[in-house]
Amino acid sequence: MKLINAALLGTTLAISNLALADDYAIDTKGAHASVNFKINHLGYSWVIGRFDSFKGSFSYDGNQPSAFRVSIDTKSVNSNHAERDKHIRGEDFLEVSTYPEATFNSTSYKAKDDTSGTLYGDFTLRGVTKPIAIEVQKIGEGKDPWGGERVGFAGSTTVTMKEFGIPMDLGPQSAEVQIDLHVEGIKL
Template sequence: MKTQLKAALLLASTVAIALPASAADYTIDTRGAHASINFKVNHLGYSFVVGRFNSFSGDFSYDQAAPEATTVAVKIDTSSVNSNHAERDKHIRSEDFLAVDQYPEASFNSTKYEASSEDSGTLYGKLTLRGVTKEIAIDVNKVGEGADPWGGYRAGFVGTTDLVMKDFGIPTDLGPKSTTVAMELVIEGVKK
């Protein structure tokens, strides 16, 4: 009986070693404010208006050994836009820009990831904003991963992309230097 048990345990451990590592699932850490969705728009060719979305949630799946299997899903409360100016934010929420009464949520769902190095690549996916869904590409760089002081495990990434406002049905023309919005995504996830 002991011999059979030892054989079974040996077989089980061999099978476990032979199985490929599977991706880990993470929740984006918005509770601890360790993630942010930031934007920057040229203002009249003289400076920039910068802001962020204060309320969003999401998850991602990531495996260092198989980064091509990465998946990301994020939902953004568009009414949470914050450019540090109440009147401007009211205008951004209006029909002239985000039309938050009609489209209270934006979302991103990845479709594929292409690695260009061990810690960087391009994440492709569908962004739905103002009722329009478009395929976008986000340049991604891994910041790091590892155990945290609270007994959890974290992974963090930074992504950048440019969005053309007209592509998402935003009717307001801010001038030739202000047709795109530069996005910076700082994502830290806690392993589930």
């Protein structure tokens, strides 16, 4: 009987914790969020860029983010060089005509302390879905000047291009891409 009561209590607490989480929309309209990337160019320099169009949401219970979802318009890649962006959109890299969207859907979060942790989830790029881990840091939270509530996070992960079916090989220095997320959520 004690085992059944403990199981019921654990289930009740898990459900009540989910009920306490608030939903947030990522503030892309106000340009208070970004999805950036950085890749080594042949061992000589860095190509830095971003995706201009994306959307997403997450839940937050005052301790940790959960149910984190991001959808990226791959056609919106912007490395500040039109010819390079055309190449990145093509078959050698993102093949945006076939794969117009990249997504991330979280599966779990492991806190390191009160303001940092690791967000685990499934990342889909170029039609390939792989589990990734994003190192997350809470930037801050509170009321905004318009009476709303906001919370912000920054996160970073590194992915290997070949694992996501990207055929272009620029050498070993350029095999990985660092992805940085800066997210400000507005409570719904």
